[in-house]
Amino acid sequence: MTATSSLGGHAKKHKVTVVGSGNWGSTISKIVAENTREHPDLFEETVQMWVYEEEVTIPAKSAHHDASDPDKKHKLTELINTLHENVKYLPGIDLPPNVVANPSLQDAVRDSSILVFNLPHQFIANVCKQLKGHILPFARGISCIKGVNVTDDGVSLFSEWIGDGLGIYCGALSGANIASEIAAEKWSETTIAYDPPPMDNSRNPTPRSRSPVNPGFDLSITAADGAAVHRDARGRASKTRLTPVPPEYPPLDHDTFSQLFHRPYFHVSMVSDVAGVSLGGALKNIVALAAGFVDGRGWGDNAKAAIMRVGLMEMVKFGKEFFGETVETGTFTEESAGVADLITSCSGGRNFRCAKMAVERGVSVEEVERTELNGQMLQGTSTAREVNSFLKARGKEREYPLFTAVIGILDGKYEVDDIPSLVAKSAHVSVKH
Numbered sequence: 527m528t529a530t531s532s533l534g535g536h537a538k539k540h541k542v543t544v545v546g547s548g549n550w551g552s553t554i555s556k557i558v559a560e561n562t563r564e565h566p567d568l569f570e571e572t573v574q575m576w577v578y579e580e581e582v583t584i585p586a587k588s589a590h591h592d593a594s595d596p597d598k599k600h601k602l603t604e605l606i607n608t609l610h611e612n613v614k615y616l617p618g619i620d621l622p623p624n625v626v627a628n629p630s631l632q633d634a635v636r637d638s639s640i641l642v643f644n645l646p647h648q649f650i651a652n653v654c655k656q657l658k659g660h661i662l663p664f665a666r667g668i669s670c671i672k673g674v675n676v677t678d679d680g681v682s683l684f685s686e687w688i689g690d691g692l693g694i695y696c697g698a699l700s701g702a703n704i705a706s707e708i709a710a711e712k713w714s715e716t717t718i719a720y721d722p723p724p725m726d727n728s729r730n731p732t733p734r735s736r737s738p739v740n741p742g743f744d745l746s747i748t749a750a751d752g753a754a755v756h757r758d759a760r761g762r763a764s765k766t767r768l769t770p771v772p773p774e775y776p777p778l779d780h781d782t783f784s785q786l787f788h789r790p791y792f793h794v795s796m797v798s799d800v801a802g803v804s805l806g807g808a809l810k811n812i813v814a815l816a817a818g819f820v821d822g823r824g825w826g827d828n829a830k831a832a833i834m835r836v837g838l839m840e841m842v843k844f845g846k847e848f849f850g851e852t853v854e855t856g857t858f859t860e861e862s863a864g865v866a867d868l869i870t871s872c873s874g875g876r877n878f879r880c881a882k883m884a885v886e887r888g889v890s891v892e893e894v895e896r897t898e899l900n901g902q903m904l905q906g907t908s909t910a911r912e913v914n915s916f917l918k919a920r921g922k923e924r925e926y927p928l929f930t931a932v933i934g935i936l937d938g939k940y941e942v943d944d945i946p947s948l949v950a951k952s953a954h955v956s957v958k959h
């Protein structure tokens with residue numbers, strides 16, 4: 527990746543806001559802020575980071591810890607803006623000074639054309655409600671959220687849900703990305719799916735350019751006049767009419783997003799399968815809990831590998847069954863957002879570690895989350911519950927025996943020892959290619 531871009535010469539630059547500032551939100555802000563500095567032709571240097579304001583103490587592992595007054599409370603935003611460290615959610619890591627912590631959501635997103643959503647999925651509905659009417663109509667989003675949105679009507683991706691709710695297009699970023707490793711600049715890969723719909727331009731066809739990184743990708747969204755018909759990840763038309771990005775701005779395409787997120791220690795693969803990328807990130811958290819359960823039981827690597835194998839089958843099956851042909855099996859088996867995320871999450875992720883500790887200590891996963899994570903939040907427990915209620919309503923629990931075993935264990939209906947016989951049925955899980 528070069529420091530200068532071939533997309534220069536535009537009168538305006540993209541302003542970037544990261545909505546969220548936890549362990550991953552702060553890490554992504556660091557990455558993005560390093561890149562806005564390196565690509566001044568594309569981006570404004572300052573990166574706004576919306577922070578859910580809290581009063582915090584400075585922990586001993588921070589270089590700024592004051593042993594003479596360890597209980598002194600500070601506003602988290604003020605600490606971030608003066609110390610350039612998120613002492614609560616990413617202690618010990620220097621944030622670039624061009625990351626500006628902002629406790630006001632509406633002020634943080636003002637005039638931003640790129641919105642990066644990065645917060646636990648439990649909070650996204652409330653946050654989007656507050657954002658409505660306060661963002662640029664031509665803004666584009668990237669969701670880094672690992673979870674799915676389940677309602678009585680069905681299951682949807684947060685990227686779709688954010689996009690439809692705010693009237694913008696939203697892609698997804700996911701991968702084998704344990705935040706603390708990336709914050710320490712240890713090499714990893716990620717997958718970004720970005721696939722805005724073609725413009726509704728039948729009376730005035732716009733020539734479609736092809737992205738060099740993904741030859742099938744349609745870039746016409748920034749070039750055509752008028753609004754676009756929005757199609758979600760399953761190809762359904764929705765009421766949302768997209769506003770084109772004005773021509774004064776650099777186009778928002780694979781190249782630009784790659785320049786925003788790619789670092790020497792964080793390698794980006796751009797794809798178009800938003801559903802596959804989002805589902806991989808959400809569903810692997812359920813599997814990681816199961817891996818933690820068997821590890822906590824002391825069963826070793828073979829058992830964990832079996833969990834990953836069955837888990838991957840159920841992830842692909844779920845994608846194919848409920849999101850149809852738009853989901854590519856290769857996203858699960860070849861991309862960082864699929865199998866690689868599954869492996870890292872089942873090795874060292876928080877869901878894995880908390881589930882393991884819960885079995886070792888004979889307490890609930892929620893209790894470990896409360897006592898060990900210092901405000902960080904597991905996504906696997908709520909995703910397991912949401913996915914189960916969706917499957918149960920459709921009489922499909924038995925077709926997803928590992929997902930069903932996990933919720934059964936969380937609810938005390940099953941023991942970890944039940945897993946082998948429960949997933950033995952998965953010999954019958956078939957995936958339609």
Ligand SMILES: NC(=O)C1=CN([C@@H]2O[C@H](COP(=O)(O)OP(=O)(O)OC[C@H]3O[C@@H](n4cnc5c(N)ncnc54)[C@H](O)[C@@H]3O)[C@@H](O)[C@H]2O)C=CC1
Pocket residue numbers: 546547548549550551552577578615644645646647649670671672673703704705706901902903904905
């Ligand atoms: N931490 C990691 O290694 C990775 C996390 N992710 C995903 O990133 C997303 C964000 O997770 P993290 O940054 O890790 O968060 P976190 O679990 O570290 O932190 C919790 C966050 O929630 C915020 N919060 C608490 N109460 C809130 C409220 N009422 N309203 C709004 N925000 C509130 C806190 O301020 C904090 O920023 C999740 O979907 C997660 O699955 C993805 C890849 C890696």
Ligand SMILES: O=C(CO)COP(=O)(O)O
Pocket residue numbers: 672701702703704705811814867870871874875876877878904905
């Ligand atoms: O998504 C992650 C790694 O890719 C992090 O998973 P946890 O939320 O389980 O830590």
